[in-house]
Amino acid sequence: VYGSVFYLLTGFHGMHVVVGTIWLMVSLVRLWRGEFSSQRHFGFEACIWYWHFVDVVWVALWCLVYVWFGGWLYMWWFKMWDGDVYTFKYPDAKPSWYAYIQEEHAPSWYKVPNHLKA
Secondary structure, eight states: OHHHHHHHHHHHHHHHHHHHHHHHHHHHHHHHTTOOOSSOOHHHHHHHHHHHHHHHHHHHHHIIIIIITTTHHHHHHHHHTTTOOSOOOOTTOOSSGGGGGSGGGSOTTOOOOGGGOO
């Protein structure tokens, strides 16, 4: 799954970088032709905003792919739950999405896998 998610995220980001680079080149050509003025420059400004958006997304992707998927946060999570990252054992927990692991909270259609039974 990690490989698929990695290539999907970096592929989409790469596509946006290519689009942004082409847009920057088109804006540069338009700038040389004198199509922008102090009153008419929305295309150039939109290009700059788009490029900054791609930069911010890159920082978020780096954090997601290399920090979370790279293992640092996962290992912290793993150690925090004493090696059990699939169930939650703290006493104040209320039934929610994770509570299906406990059979008394499971709907009738849900079958708890044997390796997850407490």
